[in-house]
Amino acid sequence: MHHRVLQFRLYDFAAKRRLLSVRRCGSNTKVSLDEKDLPAKWYNITADLPQPPPPPLDPRSLEPLKAEGMGALFPQELIRQEMSSDRYIGIPDEVLEVYKLWRPTPLFRAKRLERLLETPARIYYKYEGVSPAGSHKPNTAVPQAFYNAKEGIKRLTTETGAGQWGSALAFACSIFNLDCEVWQVRASYDQKPHRKTMMETWGAKVYPSPSAITATGRKMLAEDPNCPGSLGLAISEAVEVAVQDSSTHYALGSVLNHVLLHQTVIGEECLLQLAKAGETDVDILIGCTGGGSNFGGLAFPFLREKFAGKMNPVIRAVEPAACPSLTRGVYAYDYGDTAGFTPLMKMHTLGHDFIPDPIHAGGLRYHGMAPLISHLYNLKLMEAIAIPQKECFQGALQFARSEGIIPAPEPTHAIAATIREAERCRESGEAKVIVMALCGHGHFDLASYEKFLSGEIEDLDYSDEKAAAAMASIPVVKQ
Numbered sequence: 001m002h003h004r005v006l007q008f009r010l011y012d013f014a015a016k017r018r019l020l021s022v023r024r025c026g027s028n029t030k031v032s033l034d035e036k037d038l039p040a041k042w043y044n045i046t047a048d049l050p051q052p053p054p055p056p057l058d059p060r061s062l063e064p065l066k067a068e069g070m071g072a073l074f075p076q077e078l079i080r081q082e083m084s085s086d087r088y089i090g091i092p093d094e095v096l097e098v099y100k101l102w103r104p105t106p107l108f109r110a111k112r113l114e115r116l117l118e119t120p121a122r123i124y125y126k127y128e129g130v131s132p133a134g135s136h137k138p139n140t141a142v143p144q145a146f147y148n149a150k151e152g153i154k155r156l157t158t159e160t161g162a163g164q165w166g167s168a169l170a171f172a173c174s175i176f177n178l179d180c181e182v183w184q185v186r187a188s189y190d191q192k193p194h195r196k197t198m199m200e201t202w203g204a205k206v207y208p209s210p211s212a213i214t215a216t217g218r219k220m221l222a223e224d225p226n227c228p229g230s231l232g233l234a235i236s237e238a239v240e241v242a243v244q245d246s247s248t249h250y251a252l253g254s255v256l257n258h259v260l261l262h263q264t265v266i267g268e269e270c271l272l273q274l275a276k277a278g279e280t281d282v283d284i285l286i287g288c289t290g291g292g293s294n295f296g297g298l299a300f301p302f303l304r305e306k307f308a309g310k311m312n313p314v315i316r317a318v319e320p321a322a323c324p325s326l327t328r329g330v331y332a333y334d335y336g337d338t339a340g341f342t343p344l345m346k347m348h349t350l351g352h353d354f355i356p357d358p359i360h361a362g363g364l365r366y367h368g369m370a371p372l373i374s375h376l377y378n379l380k381l382m383e384a385i386a387i388p389q390k391e392c393f394q395g396a397l398q399f400a401r402s403e404g405i406i407p408a409p410e411p412t413h414a415i416a417a418t419i420r421e422a423e424r425c426r427e428s429g430e431a432k433v434i435v436m437a438l439c440g441h442g443h444f445d446l447a448s449y450e451k452f453l454s455g456e457i458e459d460l461d462y463s464d465e466k467a468a469a470a471m472a473s474i475p476v477v478k479q
């Protein structure tokens with residue numbers, strides 16, 4: 001009798017523990033902030049760097065670019081921000097009002113993924129897929145549209161790869177009553193028709209790039225009528241149109257200092273959320289890098305804390321093996337676009353006429369890396385790795401089947417790197433705190449998932465011949 005009671009109790013206890021673990025998993029995994037906790041300022045990391053990054057150069061004189069040299073493309077306030085070394089820049093009320101549609105964004109503790117991986121690591125992810133366009137891009141599209149509208153500009157042109165940036169700018173232009181024209185890389189224009197419809201729903205005009213509208217596009221089409229396009233080429237087309245009309249400006253969704261500045265709302269919120277979750281230290285921060293904006297947006301406020309001696313996280317960028325600008329590129333002055341219209345920027349680059357293989361993470365198919373990120377990498381304040389796409393999709397399935405969210409193909413690179421780290425923790429028994437940027441959802445990328453699920457996705461390598469040819473296009477700039 002006594003024995004039976006004991007057994008019952010033991011059984012009961014186990015059942016309770018199971019219940020508790022289910023419940024523990026269900027609650028406290030989301031760290032929300034109130035609207036009043038929305039950051040009022042963007043953080044400019046330039047103010048805290050041990051050395052300033054090398055300046056952009058005028059492509060003709062090779063002298064440091066002056067503010068006037070950018071006036072044809074950008075409004076004065078964005079040029080000021082691009083060159084500023086003020087530590088903080090206030091976010092205008094009009095921009096905050098729009099941010100409030102989706103910000104603050106949630107931080108999640110990935111408890112189900114942790115259990116799936118049987119890791120003692122504590123994994124957090126900051127989710128930017130809750131914005132109207134489904135990624136972090138509206139964080140900069142909204143202020144860019146605002147400053148242009150405020151200075152009387154009527155139309156913005158831009159490029160888009162996977163369609164994320166084009167959608168974000170189309171959304172922002174619709175809010176501030178600007179016309180918006182988008183050159184979408186041909187390969188994704190054909191692969192992802194719904195992104196185009198999304199941009200058109202917000203009122204934008206969308207052209208495949210290369211297009212017959214610009215001289216650059218016509219030249220490319222004459223050489224290769226089936227050219228799949230590239231981000232560098234689409235930038236040339238959008239810039240060509242913008243410089244011809246004084247009421248038209250151009251907007252860039254990554255790479256530039258002011259873009260990374262606007263994205264720091266991600267890291268600022270994340271610091272508050274981690275404190276709220278009782279985490280005082282972070283061991284490692286992980287983000288995917290195309291041009292470096294979602295990664296910089298998360299990492300820069302943490303770097304500020306690191307410079308102040310308050311924490312010491314490893315900061316790890318993850319890029320696709322097929323487009324490895326940090327891990328295989330050179331650190332040199334190069335153009336931001338294929339035709340060579342843009343200023344020369346000192347950056348990690350694969351060469352401005354490098355056309356990356358058509359991997360599914362369209363947003364990571366860019367030949368260069370943000371000058372700020374390149375500079376930090378060169379100063380060894382961060383590290384980088386490259387991962388092939390099959391491992392990324394594998395990680396995405398583990399993530400979707402434990403955490404529920406279907407990630408965009410770009411952040412699957414961050415997920416794969418996070419899983420690698422969590423598995424190392426399982427081996428070593430270390431309970432590291434890992435924070436990852438989940439910069440967008442994959443609802444418009446289901447064709448890629450379909451291919452992966454049916455076994456059709458290949459790893460595309462960065463080939464040495466292709467690399468050597470593109471590297472030869474990097475201009476020689478004496479320093």
Ligand SMILES: *Cc1c(COP(=O)(O)O)cnc(C)c1O
Nearest residue numbers: 164290291292293294363410440
């Ligand atoms: C554009 C985009 C990227 C790449 O750009 P970064 O500037 O490196 O952030 C990555 N992920 C998503 C979801 C994007 O839309």
